[in-house]
Amino acid sequence: MELWFTENQTENVKFSMKVKGHVFSGKSDFQKIDIIDTYEFGRVLVIDGWTMVTEKDEFIYHEMITHVALGVNPNIKRALVIGGGDGGTVRELTGFPTIEEIHMVEIDPVVVQASKDYLSYTSCKLNDPRVTVYYEDGIKYIKDKENYYDLIIVDSTDPIGPGEGLFSEAFYNDCYKALTEEGIMVNQCESPYYPNNAREMKRAYNKIGKIFPICKAYQYNMPTYASGHWLFGFASKKYDPINDFKGFKFKEKLENTKYYNEEIHKGAFALPNYVLKQLEK
Amino acid sequence: MELWFTENQTENVKFSMKVKGHVFSGKSDFQKIDIIDTYEFGRVLVIDGWTMVTEKDEFIYHEMITHVALGVNPNIKRALVIGGGDGGTVRELTGFPTIEEIHMVEIDPVVVQASKDYLSYTSCKLNDPRVTVYYEDGIKYIKDKENYYDLIIVDSTDPIGPGEGLFSEAFYNDCYKALTEEGIMVNQCESPYYPNNAREMKRAYNKIGKIFPICKAYQYNMPTYASGHWLFGFASKKYDPINDFKGFKFKEKLENTKYYNEEIHKGAFALPNYVLKQLEK
Structure with a gap:
């Protein structure tokens, strides 16, 4: 059968x-x-x-959700991951020696446990001494944080079910507040191709653009997600992802990437006209 | 039902x-x-x-198979399309006023007729006065051509069935000979993701690299092709696709593109590490 x-x-x-x-x-x-x-x-x-x-293509998603921010600010010390219960984003962050503190806030302990039990390829670094896992609602967790994180990664599911609040303006406002002056927020920003995804992409991007002085989007090829053409949002208080790109400090780390490299860093921000049009204010 | x-x-x-x-x-x-x-x-x-x-996403394929070469050499006058019986590549070429002659060599008249009858969105410019359609085997057609075309586009199916010979070294050699000194060849170069496609991508790229002094690959997001992550090859006698990029002359044309723009031109040549590794000689 x-x-x-x-x-x-x-x-x-x-x-x-x-x-x-x-x-x-x-x-x-x-x-x-x-x-x-x-x-x-x-x-x-x-x-x-x-x-x-x-297992085949998670490296694309997880390298791209982490390395771009680290290429712009190689001095990130405190990072927060909201969602990402499989552990892949945390795994990538632990590869950067300058990061001192990684907090992961995942609402669903069942996802984390199942990943620990069956997906060692992503969950393998959840026991790194720099990592603390909080089983909480990210929306509540972030509320009382102020000027603390250099990086917030919103590694959410689609904006239906538990992921919904992670696409709200109030939440993005709280993220802004929780970031330091050097702060960068990267968020899972859906896809421009199918109308349902594109609608959420536009909404999220517009909300973030109202709050952060710098708000951009970059793309990656993710074959197992619908259409294969997906975006992350890059928002920051002062860093432009291209003009402030430092050239990558972590040469050793970079030799081990399977997707990300310096050319990809810049190239990923080049968006097709039909995507740019959707992201216009 | x-x-x-x-x-x-x-x-x-x-x-x-x-x-x-x-x-x-x-x-x-x-x-x-x-x-x-x-x-x-x-x-x-x-x-x-x-x-x-x-109908939804052919614009991605057809803009990317044509505009990149025209961005590098805006003076292309004689263009040859091998395959491409649906007419989409020809349609894009007719949008460039500098092109004087467009030859399309398609082995299968049934594809062209069906496209004329049912796919007006791609076949709409096959009657442009600059266009001549030859119903011939591209491999034979190219054999006696010398120093004639400024651009050859190999718009082929996968290398199984009638498309197979269009991935052979002898054919690429004949293309080289048929090109002027300014000549550029762009070819459908498969995909890096699934092993079957990746094998053909590597083979084609290596063969072309032996013949043309400049041989590069660039990517585009094509949601209805397997994995959505596809490449075109860019080969030329003297032009580098990035260093010799002229900035786009056809501003009016460019305002009407839905995928291609100047940033995409450069960004598309930024390839992920796992793709670069496959393309290493």
Whole structure:
């Protein structure tokens, strides 16, 4: 018998991967969590029917959500990850020796436990001594923080279910407040291609643009996400991602990247006209 | 009843689009040609079960296969398109007033006729007075041409079936000979993500690199092709695609592009490390 997992990328588009086995299935207070083993993509984390992380291409997402900010400010010391329960973003941050403190705020302990049990490729650095995991709602966590973090990464699911509040203006305001003067915020900013994703991309980008003096978007190729064409937002209090790019200090780190490099850093901010048009104020 | 068309992107990956109707079905001496009307992507051309062109995103492919060369040499006068029977590449070329002669060599008249009948969005400029269509094998056509074309675009299907010879060293050699000293060749160069595509990408790129003094690759996001992450090859006798980029002369043309712009021109040549590694000699 053949097993296939199918993601309904839109009402009219399906993406299917052939499955070796269903490794984990759980339901938390927030969402349905599944881990499958697939022929093409290795182990895959699926939340509420949406592909979150695959062993084959998670490096693209996780390098791009972290390295761009570190290329602009190589002196980041205190980093906050909101969401990202699989641990991949934290794993990348631990690779930078200058970072002293990594806080991860994940609302759902079931995601973290399942990742620790079955996705060692992303969760492998959650025990790094610089890492503290808080099982809390990121929206509440951030409220009383002030001038503390040099970097906030909003590593959220789509703005439905528990991820919804992480796309709100009040939340972005709190992130601004929680950042130092050197502060950078990077957020999962959806995709320009299918209308449902594009609507959320525009909304998030516009909200952030009202709060942060510098607000840009950069793209990456993520084959297992709908359309493969996805964006991160880059917002900061004073650094421009291109003009203030320092050239990469961590040569050793850079030799080990599989996606990110200096050319990609700059090239990723070059957006197609149809995307620019959607992001116009 | 729901109708779905499914492309088997690999043995273990399927991509499916919901279909309104089956508009055309034909079999030529070379291949099976279908045109479907879909909810998400509009009219779609399918050859031997592979998605070739969709109404929603063909602009990405066709702008990127043409504009990059024109940005480097805005004085291109004679252009040859090998393959490209849907007419989209020719349509883009006719938008440049400096081009005097456009030859399209397509082996399969059934593709061209079906495109004329059902895909007016790509075939709309095949009657431009500067365009001549030859129904011939591109491999034979190119053999006796010398120092004639300023631009050759190899707009081929994958290297299986009739497209196979368009990935051979002998063919690239003939293209080199057919080009003027200002000559540029752009070719459909597959994708780095799935192993089958990546193997062909590497082979084509290595062959071209042996013949042309300048051989580069640039990427574009094509959501309806497997993985969404695809490359074109840029080969030339003397022009470097970045250092010799002229800044775009055709401002009016450029205002109408939906994907290509000057930043994209440069950014597209920034390739991820895992792609660069595959392209190393």
